[in-house]
Amino acid sequence: MFGNDITIPHLLIFFPLVAGLITFFIKKDASVKAWSLFSAIITLFISFASLYYRNNTALSGLAFNYEWLKYMGASFSVSLDGMGRLLTFLTALCFPVIFIATFKTLYKNPKAFYGLMLLSQAGLMGVFLSTDALLFYFFWELALIPVYFLCSRWGGEKRIPATFKFFIYTFTGSLLMLIGIIYVYLHTGATPYSDHSFSMQAFHSVSLMPSQQNWLFWLFFIAFAVKMPVFPFHTWQPDTYEQSATAVTMVLSGVMVKMGLFGVIRWLLPLFPAAVARFDNIVIVLSVIGMIYASMIAIKQDDLKRLVAYSSIAHIGLMCAAIFTLQQIALEGVMIQMFSHGINIIGMWIVIDLIEKQTGTRKISQLGGVSQKAPVLTILLVVIALANIALPLTNAFVGELLMFSGLFKFSFWYTAIAGLSIILAAVYTLAMVQKVFYGTTNPLTATMNEISWNEKMILSVIVIIILMTGVYPQPFFNLTKDTIATIITSFK
Amino acid sequence: MNVIEILFWFLSVMALGGAVMVVSSKSPVHSILYLILTFFAISGHYILMNAQFLAIVNIIVYAGAIMVLFLFVVMLMNLNADSEPHQKNKWILYIGGIAGGSLLLIIVAALKQTAAATQLVQMNSGNTGLIKNLGMLLFTDYVFPFEISSILFLSAMIGAVIISKKEA
Amino acid sequence: MPVYYYIFLAVALFSIGVIGVLIRRNMIIIFMCVELMLNAANLLLVAFSKMHQQVLGDIKPTAASDAQVFVFFIMVVAAAEVTVGLAIIVMLYRNTHSVDVNFLNRLKN
Amino acid sequence: MFGGVFFKNKATPKYWAIAGLVAIIIANCLELQSGEPFFAINVSNMLSFNSFNLTFIAVALSCTLLYFLLSGRDIEKVGANTPEYFALIFFVLCGVCLAATFNTLLILFLGIEIMSIPLYILTGSDKRNLKSNEAALKYFLMGAFSTGIMLMGIAFLYGGNSEGSFFINNINLGEGKMPVMIAIGMVFLMISMSFKVSAAPFHFWTPDVYDGAPTVFTSFMATIVKVGGFIAFIRLFENSFGKVHGQWQMLIAVITAATLFIGNLTAVFQQSVKRMLAYSSIAQAGFMLLAIFALNDTAKEGLILYSAAYSLATIGLFAILIKMHDYTIDGFNGLGKQQPVLAVTATIFLLSLTGIPLTAGFQSKFFMLMAALRDGHQHWLVLFAVLCAAVSAYYYFKIIQAMFFKEGSQDVKDHGSIALGENITPAFKLLLIITAVLIIVLGLFPWLITEWLHY
């Protein structure tokens, strides 16, 4: 059915998909965890292979096309470029990390939980790999549905309305994008079998009138902005993060928000250059406002998850602003930051999860003195927290440095204002560290124990990735060079 | 003004008057009788237009069979002016009247300006309306719809039976 | 006779039927008003058929008869409809002892 | 040509019906394959058979087959007159086929009446139930009213047609603005067709009738009959008024917008799933109206696809709904635990209705949007449509939430089961799964249906 060889991109999509489907039919609950962890690790290896065989086009799926809806010009075409490799690697890396970190958590109906997790992984992979607009939209939604179930089924008390808001919000956004996709499709050139084509090349070579671009831009942008989320489309995020199970939150924040950024880079920028040039100021202003705004709100948060959620909004805001500067240096920063942000925030969630599991609370005001009981946890957390505020030699520094310099080239004042978020980030992060980890213990935290070896291990892995990326980020630049070059040339 | 015109006006007034009385009379039985009157008037129009077959069918089927059926039902239910449900809400009366009236006005106003409306109707001549011609047509060209209408009747029969049958 | 008169007459009958449906509450009378509407259509069809015959009589003799056959079918259908409709009304009357349509408001919102 | 087949089913129960249906489907498909009529009956050019009609009939018949298989037992439960019910359903089906193939207004009229009259009876078939009676009467009165409107339309159309013909592709429109007489007829016809497909503001009968009718017949009404109406609608307007599309597009746009708005918005607040599905059928009709709005090849492909997707999902949902004790949304609480197969398949149906990718519902909505955008006018309507689709997610997902994320109420726990367990046979589950799989297969490969159109 799939014509010629199965390539790495296919494996990346179909392996988790099949594994996820199998998960639903595993009889014993105990083996579900092992199986899903195993399959996630296999996926990670496949992803490693994709990094290794970088110059092998046959394996990267570039040559491959399955005519899916022939008469509509849609095909099942997937391929890997630098950004795709980076993000699929992030996806592949996150899932085993999440599984290990939450290995001890007992879920009701684990079959469904792990099955849905793997399905969402498949969806995410598909988003990052597809080079066909319709396929992209397919995966875009497919990543959402399992997550919707995950969020609604497992999590806090108010999870159902929170998730519902999230779902409706993103669904509305993506429907708008669907209109945009169809509209652009109707302006593409003909293929041998159809009047128009959904392929990425066809989309990228469409030339639209500026007036058309102007409203199409917003259709796409709102979809991506909701996903990222960019101020003022962000209100679903803290609620959802707060209410859903931590493993799901990790997927949401670690990988799913990248879908929005990815979408902007892969689809929005090449499609609507004139509109981008026209609206870049608005988007950047929104992003910058969002950075400051979210940082300020983060200061006020008492719930750890909400705090991290708002801090994530601030970080994403910077990435969004950086993308729209269209500066090469900023895009380079965005690439590495997409990866770093995923790693860092998952680290934060793991720590929060560990604390919550032991003390039963996430309220900052109810915690304190954790470092006396769990010094290793504290050290690892501090590194992650420092990465969160982009301290040099952590991974986030490199990205932020580049993004800010790109933003600076765009406008001094935006940079200066956005830069305030650096300070505010320090304010809320350090306040959190201080209140939760330092100070004296209280009855809730007095009974805490040091974390177990596998938790130590997984956090250490994260910390090592943070530091390695921070000290030697070059591999990421090499990896994503081609993507950036493509974007930059398309704007010249 | 020739006979045809006089007849036309007479029948028209009869039809409209009957129709108005159908709507406005208190007793259902009166309504039915006025409706029959209207149907007669319409049949008169048919004859006027030399559509004799339809005129006859109209009287036999409509005025004869259908309206008698109505009459039976009304009798069966023992309905009269006292048991008639009154429209309590006066506004409905006004709004209903205005709405129906404006429907008339709109269509008439739209048609008034057009040339098509001034075409003439062939009166009291032509042989298309004769039973022979129509019968030929019905059993040649229109045999398929004719067969199909048998299904319609069948279903109506079955339906009437199902609905009226006492539940076992 | 200009066809305009017939159109006016038919539309007037139709409108009276509509008004009747709107303002009456007795379901039998409402039903009768519907029949009035059907007859208005019949009248109109016959009028148009004769109009076409005037114009197309020689070129296309079936143009007029088509409409009259149509009217015949309408009557057939109307008869069938009346059967079913009255059956339903009778059934309802047996259950509720009322012919008031406003009595029927269990299903709403 | 189908009449003969129906008769032999009259006295036979379910199995005969199914067998007969299979036979028709096979005949139909063969005909579709070969392009040659199977039986040669002289219909004086009053019916037209082409790939579009036949594909639709195949879809409608297949859905009916599925409907029989899924709900056959429940038909038997409605009353004592089981064979008659089957016969009536076949009559309706005959009407649907006529409505799909008509070539003259006469057949359209007859087809629509044959569709409607048995339905009035089926609606009222639960004779002891006042709601059923009431629904039947409302349906009947309003149906008759719309018949009157339709006849006026036909009369005006005939009058305005200088050819003096009832053939739908024989209307002499000429260039420029269409004659007033034809315009009046067109509006009347549009109104009556809108009534049949329950488009706003002529939808008022729909919720009450769907709610009041026995659920098993609602399922039939809401799916096959409704899409039959749509096929008639699009065929009539494409053939008769396709040339002056631009002159009435605004009208249909208004109707579409109103339908989408009212259907979706009203569905939000419903507590009864049955009633909610009634409103959702209005909302879905709004989407299908986009096909008539666009009136191009994509629209036709999409409409067929939509018919299949919508019918499959709705039939499946109703089949599940029939098995429930409690028709309110709360009645679904905890179904996911008790009957996972039912819950999962119901979820797929609901996702399909919402229009989530991977389901047929997405593909059909996608075709509709594409058709409307390809038309190139009135982009606001498309935008409005997707916003309404977003609203629709709101109420569809309420059921999903109830099934999976909420605990069953105490009452249900006492009762023992949410659904009538004895009715849920393995065969039933298997059929549901097949339906769900069909939906997903169509979602992935919509050309399985649309390609028939290119023969």
Next chain:
Amino acid sequence: MNNSLQIVWLIPFLPLIGFLINGLGRNNLSKTLAGLIGSGVILASFLISVYVFFIVKDGNTHLAHYFDFINTASIKVGFDFQVDQLSSLFLLIITGVGFLIHVYSTSYMQAEEPKDFAKYFSFLNLFVFSMLLLVMGGNYIIMFIGWEGVGLCSYLLIGYWFKNNDYNNAAKKAFIMNRIGDLGFLLAVFWLLAKLGTADYHEVFANTAKLTAFDITGITLLLFVGATGKSAQIPLYTWLPDAMAGPTPVSALIHAATMVTAGIYMIARSNILFTMAPATQTVVAIIGLATAILAATIALKQNDIKKVLAYSTVSQLGYMFLGLGVGAYTGAVFHVMTHAFFKALLFLGAGSVIHAMGGEQDMRNMGGLKKHMSITHITFLLGCLAIAGMPPFSGFFSKDEILAAAFAKNPAFWVIGVLGALMTAFYMFRLYAMTFQGKFRGTTEQEHHLHESPAAITFPLIILAILAVIGGWIGIPEIFMQGGHRLEAFLEPIFTQSNVIAAKHEMPHVTEYTLMAISVLAALIALVYAWNKFSKYQKTSTEEAGIGKVLANKWYVDELYEAIFVKPLQSLTAFLTNIIEKNIIDGFVNGVGKAVNYGSRQIRLLQNGLVGTYVLLMVLGILILFIIQLFL
């Protein structure tokens, strides 16, 4: 280029190793071992630094490229170390003073648990590593890495006793204040990157011609903002006194000798940019001077021994900025060096006192300690003399050089500077007198406890005291000794470009002598007055009043900041969280949902179950459609 300089990477690498060993093995290392490793790596670094210094002294500089930190199409940032005169001098100061303080710490921190002890040393090593990175970096980005790194270590060490929330607050304050400055630094770097596409020193300095005057002024101002944060200048100085919450050796190392001088290092490094921006220079000089005076006035009234020293540090840093502002780069660097010696000495001495007093820091409870702690006393006195600018102690030479340059620039600067010097002498000898002279005012229990500190503490004191005395002799002004200013000669290559642009003001020898005499005399008077007055200090319960109260309360600057920054920020965040986020943005989103629900509830009332209504609405619909179709 000298191949023997290849080993410079070892200098920061060794402390890093120390950090890793101590940090990872903290649960298994004994205190002795931890201390040994901690101090040993610094000693090794120091020795290499000495070696490097002598090679550099011969005129060899070295730019080592190790790997590409960032290498993309748009920017190249190498992981480069630059060893030249300026950095080698700082290397010496950092590793030298650092080593002494490590040694000192082995004794001072003896009371800690072994694993905390190891943690302490690992932080300290990490700090030295960061500081070395800061001064050795070959571009602004590597400098920034060290720059933030030292901020982090400062944060960690101030909050070392993390159970106490006040300390944590102080740590946090330090970090955030620093971050404000860092933002300025970063913006300057971005500016450079945007205009020149590089942050390498040699490329930036070689391409200054490509920058407009506006660019340079902007960049230098932003750099200076960064410097005010790190080097505790107005308006970002308030963290430094609070930072005294950390262990005293930390205060000595980080908050006196090394980290706070990072700003001076940075400006000295970028001297060419500053020289090209006279406006910035004026700002730097004024801010420096204002800080010097402000901090000195506050120090007059402080009773906490470490607070006095902290404000004196701020004040001295102000002098250094004054020097930078008036173009006396050598003088500023010179003062950094001498200040490192005597201020480290003073802090360590204070630490020794605190140690002896059992943690007591309030001078009002001290007095007469000279009887008990003779080594501490003498070394402390030497330090005081040095900071007061008494010839021939080191402080005299460096401060004098700055003041002379200030006079050349603007006599008013000089006048204020001398005023500050006067106050310096006053508060230092107030401190000295209150602590060591007079009678003991503490509890008897404390009195029993009083003792001279162990050798590990006194040894660094002695070494530093020697340096504080003789350290200034490498920079003897021309008027005293021809070619006496060896430091200037040594640093000449760094400031060549600046000297070309801004020629040095030569002033008559007479003037120079007069100026010196005046300043020394003023300081001497203050010194003697303070000594006399506070030797007889008795505890009083009277509240300070008037200006004294203002000074004791540090001009209410903290309160001012609280009122104009912290409070508004808090209300703003509360407003955003509770009003904007909840009601407006989320309210809008939920409002859409509610509107849909409400609409649903209303619209379903149309479906009222009555056929009449339905038909009526249908007819209305028909009418509307007809009107649209036929008349519109």
